Amino acid sequence: MKLREQKACRPQRAGLIFFLGLFWLGPFLVLRAHGMWPLPHLPMPSPPRSPAPSSPPFLQLRSEFRDLEGEPLDLVGGPLLPPGSAPPRYASLPDHSLWRWENSGQKEAALFLTLGRQEPPPWDSVLSSVKSIYLGGVLHRSDDMDVPALPAQLSTSAAQCPPPQRPILALSKMHWTPEHAQPLNQWPEQHLDVSSTTPSPAHKLELPPGGRQRCHYAWAHDDISALTASNLLKRYAEKYSGVLDSPYERPTLGGYGDAAFLNGAKGDPEPWPGPENPYPLASLHEGLPGTKSGSGGGSGVLGGSPVLAGNLPEPLYAGNACGGPSAAPEYAAGYGGGYLAPSYCSQTSAALPPPPPAALLQPPPPPGYGPSGPLYNYPAGGYAAQPGYAALPPPPAPPPAPYLTSGLAAPTPLPAPAPPRPAPASYGFQAAAAGAEAGVSLKRKAADEGAEGRYRKYVYEPAKAPAADGTSYPAADNGECRGNGFRSKPPGAAEEASGKYGSGVPLKVLGSPVYGPQVEPFEKFPERAPALAPRGGFAVPLGEPPKGVDPGALELVTSKMVDCGPPVQWADVAGQGALKAALEEELVWPLLRPPAYPGSPRPPRTVLLFGPRGAGKALLGRCLATQLGATLLRLRGATLAAPGASEGARLLQAAFAAARCRPPAVLLISELDALLPARDDGAAPAGALQAPLLACLDGGCGAGADGVLVVGTTSRPSALDEATRRRFALRFYVTLPDGPARGQILQRALAQQGCALSERELAALVQGTQGFSGGELGQLCQQAAAGAVHPGLQRPLSYKDLEAALAKVGPRASPKDLDLFVEWDKMYGFGH
Numbered sequence: 001m002k003l004r005e006q007k008a009c010r011p012q013r014a015g016l017i018f019f020l021g022l023f024w025l026g027p028f029l030v031l032r033a034h035g036m037w038p039l040p041h042l043p044m045p046s047p048p049r050s051p052a053p054s055s056p057p058f059l060q061l062r063s064e065f066r067d068l069e070g071e072p073l074d075l076v077g078g079p080l081l082p083p084g085s086a087p088p089r090y091a092s093l094p095d096h097s098l099w100r101w102e103n104s105g106q107k108e109a110a111l112f113l114t115l116g117r118q119e120p121p122p123w124d125s126v127l128s129s130v131k132s133i134y135l136g137g138v139l140h141r142s143d144d145m146d147v148p149a150l151p152a153q154l155s156t157s158a159a160q161c162p163p164p165q166r167p168i169l170a171l172s173k174m175h176w177t178p179e180h181a182q183p184l185n186q187w188p189e190q191h192l193d194v195s196s197t198t199p200s201p202a203h204k205l206e207l208p209p210g211g212r213q214r215c216h217y218a219w220a221h222d223d224i225s226a227l228t229a230s231n232l233l234k235r236y237a238e239k240y241s242g243v244l245d246s247p248y249e250r251p252t253l254g255g256y257g258d259a260a261f262l263n264g265a266k267g268d269p270e271p272w273p274g275p276e277n278p279y280p281l282a283s284l285h286e287g288l289p290g291t292k293s294g295s296g297g298g299s300g301v302l303g304g305s306p307v308l309a310g311n312l313p314e315p316l317y318a319g320n321a322c323g324g325p326s327a328a329p330e331y332a333a334g335y336g337g338g339y340l341a342p343s344y345c346s347q348t349s350a351a352l353p354p355p356p357p358a359a360l361l362q363p364p365p366p367p368g369y370g371p372s373g374p375l376y377n378y379p380a381g382g383y384a385a386q387p388g389y390a391a392l393p394p395p396p397a398p399p400p401a402p403y404l405t406s407g408l409a410a411p412t413p414l415p416a417p418a419p420p421r422p423a424p425a426s427y428g429f430q431a432a433a434a435g436a437e438a439g440v441s442l443k444r445k446a447a448d449e450g451a452e453g454r455y456r457k458y459v460y461e462p463a464k465a466p467a468a469d470g471t472s473y474p475a476a477d478n479g480e481c482r483g484n485g486f487r488s489k490p491p492g493a494a495e496e497a498s499g500k501y502g503s504g505v506p507l508k509v510l511g512s513p514v515y516g517p518q519v520e521p522f523e524k525f526p527e528r529a530p531a532l533a534p535r536g537g538f539a540v541p542l543g544e545p546p547k548g549v550d551p552g553a554l555e556l557v558t559s560k561m562v563d564c565g566p567p568v569q570w571a572d573v574a575g576q577g578a579l580k581a582a583l584e585e586e587l588v589w590p591l592l593r594p595p596a597y598p599g600s601p602r603p604p605r606t607v608l609l610f611g612p613r614g615a616g617k618a619l620l621g622r623c624l625a626t627q628l629g630a631t632l633l634r635l636r637g638a639t640l641a642a643p644g645a646s647e648g649a650r651l652l653q654a655a656f657a658a659a660r661c662r663p664p665a666v667l668l669i670s671e672l673d674a675l676l677p678a679r680d681d682g683a684a685p686a687g688a689l690q691a692p693l694l695a696c697l698d699g700g701c702g703a704g705a706d707g708v709l710v711v712g713t714t715s716r717p718s719a720l721d722e723a724t725r726r727r728f729a730l731r732f733y734v735t736l737p738d739g740p741a742r743g744q745i746l747q748r749a750l751a752q753q754g755c756a757l758s759e760r761e762l763a764a765l766v767q768g769t770q771g772f773s774g775g776e777l778g779q780l781c782q783q784a785a786a787g788a789v790h791p792g793l794q795r796p797l798s799y800k801d802l803e804a805a806l807a808k809v810g811p812r813a814s815p816k817d818l819d820l821f822v823e824w825d826k827m828y829g830f831g832h
């Protein structure tokens with residue numbers, strides 16, 4: 001009976017359970033159907049650094065994301081928020097800001113931008129991060145987010161909103177930096193997954209006035225469909241993947257797993273791994289797909305190894321056009337670089353057999369190695385760790401006063417290299433094996449010391465302490481100006497210098513990689529020419545000026561155009577690491593090395609630096625002169641063109657002749673485009689100067705083209721016609737300084753004004769000066785200093801003054817201009 005009753009109750013119980021189940025589950029099902037379940041974890045905790053793997057989809061972005069300026073963006077994905085839920089207010093999140101990310105139009109994710117412990121958040125960083133992470137998606141402010149007023153500099157810089165397609169390009173571009181190990185060709189798959197083209201209702205929100213423009217900028221991306229974005233990115237990925245994969249451009253860094261980017265479980269950004277592979281001693285060209293071998297002005301160096309490039313059939317700087325004894329011999333004794341006496345070069349190159357192939361594999365030796373004397377070295381500071389904004393190390397002491405006979409500053413002595421490795425017997429450089437070893441170790445050292453070893457020697461150095469007399473770089477003597485801070489030795493100093501290297505220890509080699517069985521003793525070579533008498537300004541060497549050159553113009557050039565400014569080291573140029581490395585490998589080393597064997601190709605003698613105004617082109621030209629130990633002559637295209645075609649041509653010829661009278665010389669012609677006919681700025685056409693320019697570049701304007709490096713700079717490369725373009729064997733894009741470089745330039749400029757900003761202020765200023773060139777940063781500081789001066793009130797420069805100055809000084813180069821530079825670089829440049 002009981003059993004029967006129990007059986008009868010079973011269906012009732014099941015019905016009850018079913019009913020109860022429905023009662024409890026129903027609301028969940030309804031909520032789920034409306035997308036409101038699972039419920040969010042509100043209130044929002046502090047941003048999770050390591051979300052559970054089972055979390056709903058979120059964006060997991062690692063710190064290798066950088067903004068347009070290369071600033072690291074430390075982005076960490078947050079948990080999902082339910083639609084319409086109110087995110088925490090900014091005030092409750094002191095060190096990060098909350099944004100919402102619309103993912104594929106279906107889900108919303110909270111994206112935390114962790115931007116260090118900065119309060120209030122650096123809005124420009126937040127805004128600029130849009131450029132980095134945005135891929136056709138929709139990024140918008142949360143509707144009820146409490147947005148404080150943007151700082152003044154942001155509202156000014158907000159006017160620089162790039163065009164809609166800019167982020168896509170930027171994304172490609174930011175991966176040009178060698179620190180990025182993620183192959184770009186993986187980006188489309190990894191990143192377009194999270195793109196969206198669906199505008200959200202929040203787009204219609206009224207934004208606070210300060211941020212409206214930037215957010216409009218973000219919205220503008222709605223116009224890009226996911227497909228377009230994908231195509232664009234793929235196109236650039238294909239284009240640049242060669243660069244990214246090259247050993248030169250991208251030092252080997254640890255790869256990042258795919259999961260690190262999307263939906264990954266990894267939350268904490270890891271420190272960048274150091275290079276795993278040793279420094280590749282390969283030719284620069286191996287890593288430069290954009291390099292056009294043999295293009296341009298016909299320098300055989302292009303496309304060849306640096307060693308081959310340095311091999312010259314004839315003496316590098318043999319003789320001069322001035323009828324007098326060459327100035328070159330003076331370089332032979334102490335310097336040991338490429339500026340060797342004609343007799344020296346011709347003897348060695350003629351007498352010595354071609355080198356064994358193995359010798360060609362030797363890395364290019366740094367200039368100036370001697371067998372026993374102090375070895376030439378780059379400034380020790382060049383290898384210093386990248387100085388932070390807050391604490392820059394004290395500047396290295398300038399090299400001691402001794403000067404070589406040539407007037408070149410004496411090389412910084414290297415510590416004695418650890419036990420010299422014997423060189424192969426067939427390699428004529430064995431006597432300088434220690435130097436060569438040191439040279440290799442120098443290069444290796446640059447690579448081995450940390451992740452950025454490749455460019456470590458080029459790191460920016462802090463401002464040099466001014467000398468007691470007020471000059472930054474104390475003049476070593478009262479000798480004749482050699483340009484660019486170098487002064488030739490007064491009479492008698494030659495002996496000192498030769499004693500430094502020669503007394504006691506026979507100078508068997510000059511440190512040049514001379515191939516041959518045995519290195520000749522220095523005494524065997526003829527006497528050096530007597531030192532030039534010191535004269536004010538540019539020194540016309542002994543002998544007659546070259547024929548056909550107007551003596552008056554020559555006098556004008558020698559008195560007005562020789563740059564006697566302080567020497568500029570690599571470390572004095574902020575940023576531009578890859579460019580500096582390329583210039584050194586492509587230009588400086590080949591020029592300083594003597595020919596390796598008869599018939600070896602000549603190094604390039606012309607280089608074009610193009611980029612926005614104030615980007616540091618002239619600064620790099622001066623740096624090249626310093627590195628080459630050369631006299632620097634500076635011309636401005638506009639100045640040459642101003643007095644008229646015939647007068648300009650006379651000056652131009654005189655400048656080339658003057659440079660050739662004083663090898664080694666660097667002839668820096670700024671605003672090259674002003675000499676060319678194709679002018680689109682309404683200025684008077686100066687096409688008549690093009691013919692003399694081309695003739696001089698071809699080796700006219702005085703006999704012999706050796707010993708002169710012509711550096712042309714322009715901010716309008718598109719104005720250069722093909723004939724002129726081809727005359728420049730190397731063409732490099734000088735980009736605007738990136739964030740760290742801007743910080744360094746600003747810090748240096750402000751230090752000169754006696755102003756020291758806090759780390760936070762400097763970071764904000766760096767963010768607020770995106771798109772500024774080095775020159776504009778200098779102007780900004782000057783403007784701020786001018787604003788700080790009030791009658792009867794002397795107060796130090798403050799951040800507020802700089803903020804006020806930001807309203808008046810802005811970047812001149814528009815994003816469109818920058819795109820044109822990039823395009824021109826792709827077509828004609830050497831894409832370093």
Ligand SMILES: Nc1ncnc2c1ncn2[C@@H]1O[C@H](COP(=O)(O)OP(=O)(O)OP(=O)(O)O)[C@@H](O)[C@H]1O
Pocket residue numbers: 572573574575576611612613614615616617618619620670671713714715737741745773774775776778
């Ligand atoms: N990377 C940099 N590091 C340090 N200073 C810089 C850098 N770039 C520019 N500057 C400074 O900015 C100023 C302008 O630089 P420079 O004259 O070399 O620019 P430019 O590109 O030649 O300009 P223009 O096209 O107008 O001739 C100089 O005072 C220079 O020292």
